Amino acid sequence: MTQKQTxxxxxxxxxxxxxxxxxxxxxxxxxxxxxxxxxxxxxxxKDIPYxxxxxxxxIKKGDTIWKYGxxxxxxxxDIAVGDHVHVHNIESNRGRGDRFAExxxxxxK
Amino acid sequence: xxxFQGYVRPDGSVGIRNxxxxxxxxxxxxxxxxxxADSIEGAVAITHPLGRCQVRxxxxxxxxxxxxxxxxxxxxxxxxxxHFREExxxxxxxxxxxxxxxxxxxxxxxxxxxxxxxxxxxxxxxAMNMKRELSSLTREPVDVSKLLFGLNCGTSDTTSGLGxxxxxxxxxxxxxxxxxxxxxxxxxxxxGAEDHIRDRAVTAAxxxxxxxxxxxxxxxxxxxxxxxRGSQPTGDNIMGxxxxxxxxxxxxxxxxxxxxxxxxxxxxxxxxxxxxxxxxYTPGHGSESITGIAAAxxxxxxxxxxxxxxxxxxxxxxxxITSNVNxxxxxxxxxxxxxxxxxxGDLSLQDAGDQIYDEVMETCNGKLTKAEILQEHTGFAIHRxxxxx
Numbered sequence: 001m002t003q004k005q006t007x008x009x010x011x012x013x014x015x016x017x018x019x020x021x022x023x024x025x026x027x028x029x030x031x032x033x034x035x036x037x038x039x040x041x042x043x044x045x046k047d048i049p050y051x052x053x054x055x056x057x058x059i060k061k062g063d064t065i066w067k068y069g070x071x072x073x074x075x076x077x078d079i080a081v082g083d084h085v086h087v088h089n090i091e092s093n094r095g096r097g098d099r100f101a102e103x104x105x106x107x108x109k
Numbered sequence: 110x111x112x113f114q115g116y117v118r119p120d121g122s123v124g125i126r127n128x129x130x131x132x133x134x135x136x137x138x139x140x141x142x143x144x145x146a147d148s149i150e151g152a153v154a155i156t157h158p159l160g161r162c163q164v165r166x167x168x169x170x171x172x173x174x175x176x177x178x179x180x181x182x183x184x185x186x187x188x189x190x191x192h193f194r195e196e197x198x199x200x201x202x203x204x205x206x207x208x209x210x211x212x213x214x215x216x217x218x219x220x221x222x223x224x225x226x227x228x229x230x231x232x233x234x235x236a237m238n239m240k241r242e243l244s245s246l247t248r249e250p251v252d253v254s255k256l257l258f259g260l261n262c263g264t265s266d267t268t269s270g271l272g273x274x275x276x277x278x279x280x281x282x283x284x285x286x287x288x289x290x291x292x293x294x295x296x297x298x299x300x301g302a303e304d305h306i307r308d309r310a311v312t313a314a315x316x317x318x319x320x321x322x323x324x325x326x327x328x329x330x331x332x333x334x335x336x337x338r339g340s341q342p343t344g345d346n347i348m349g350x351x352x353x354x355x356x357x358x359x360x361x362x363x364x365x366x367x368x369x370x371x372x373x374x375x376x377x378x379x380x381x382x383x384x385x386x387x388x389x390y391t392p393g394h395g396s397e398s399i400t401g402i403a404a405a406x407x408x409x410x411x412x413x414x415x416x417x418x419x420x421x422x423x424x425x426x427x428x429x430i431t432s433n434v435n436x437x438x439x440x441x442x443x444x445x446x447x448x449x450x451x452x453x454g455d456l457s458l459q460d461a462g463d464q465i466y467d468e469v470m471e472t473c474n475g476k477l478t479k480a481e482i483l484q485e486h487t488g489f490a491i492h493r494x495x496x497x498x
């Protein structure tokens with residue numbers, strides 16, 4: 001395999017405020033070091049499939065998850081830099097049947 | 110201004126195909142419609158399980174969708190096949206509406222023809238003669254402003270929102286900048302993009318309409334006693350790395366480009382003539398969504414996918430694009446355009462958008478999509494909200 005001259009992007013962080021980036025390098029396994037921007041790297045804590053998200057900032061439980069500079073949900077646990085960010089540790093805030101049912105019953109849990 | 114070679118219809122609309130459509134009015138006419146289309150060169154059957162025992166709003170949607178599909182300028186002529194008589198959705202009523210475009214329309218009724226075999230014979234004869242008439246029409250140069258361009262995505266993954274969707278947005282802008290119109294649909298998948306939509310709406314009222322439609326879908330989903338999580342994002346979306354409906358929406362929204370949002374239109378409704386972007390009230394279901402877009406008169410649609418897709422509307426060429434190299438390689442037989450150099454090479458989103466635009470123009474001039482050649486007709490499904498009665 002010949003190495004291309006131009007260095008390919010490994011993580012796509014769309015907006016400067018975003019706390020997640022999209023891994024666009026195949027075969028990213030635990031222990032890999034990824035460059036998220038010029039001179040800034042992240043140590044990968046879990047295997048992350050192509051196209052999945054990685055935390056590029058410390059995220060606390062309940063924090064908003066930012067991508068495109070906009071909310072894509074909230075953290076349901078603390079997420080360390082380099083961790084895989086997906087349905088196991090974040091949740092949607094839209095179309096929530098459980099919250100709707102609670103509201104209908106007229107009380108908080 | 111750019112031009113393409115199209116078929117100018119009697120009402121001034123322009124088709125990019127000259128299809129003879131065998132349109133089934135109701136479920137019991139489906140087999141006859143298919144039998145006729147199978148025997149006629151280049152004819153396409155459109156079949157569906159509806160048109161009967163539907164609640165009124167759904168029956169109206171079925172009727173308007175069948176009419177709109179027949180009126181689509183890609184259709185040169187129509188044979189409507191009916192079983193007997195479906196109140197509110199008869200072949201006569203469907204044909205009457207389609208005839209307003211000035212194109213040839215004929216009816217065959219299975220009961221009145223004494224059964225399926227005689228109906229097939231009658232329809233075949235009408236179809237043969239109509240096909241001969243259509244075959245004498247020729248393409249002529251027309252302006253890109255005549256295009257009504259459909260935008261849709263499906264089996265999205267994270268590459269969609271970063272690559273193929275924003276590239277498609279550039280393509281849509283190029284068409285609108287030349288006086289054309291685009292339709293963005295899948296209102297469920299705009300959840301989370303409300304502020305952007307308000308900023309782009311031509312009036313505050315249009316912004317309010319679109320946001321109310323998004324809210325309506327959310328409430329409808331909640332009223333079912335269920336949760337949007339579990340159905341949106343879908344299983345294939347989650348495999349592709351999308352974690353929430355908001356994330357999926359913000360990615361989906363990228364394909365709308367930057368043109369002004371002129372208005373919200375109903376499922377299958379024709380937009381006004383004003384150049385710009387229209388938002389159609391459709392669900393995220395790919396086939397239901399593109400069926401509504403085709404019924405509004407769109408001649409061509411680009412379908413942006415992450416995981417790859419076979420979808421194709423029977424009379425509206427559906428160009429499948431992806432920026433995920435793995436998906437292109439896995440699904441190359443049914444994908445038209447590989448834009449993975451956005452991530453794996455030096456392809457800018459702008460240049461990728463130009464590639465899509467070139468593919469759209471070639472398709473408008475007559476180049477067939479892979480799905481047209483394979484006769485993949487999975488992209489027709491009429492949206493419904495109520496029960497069968």
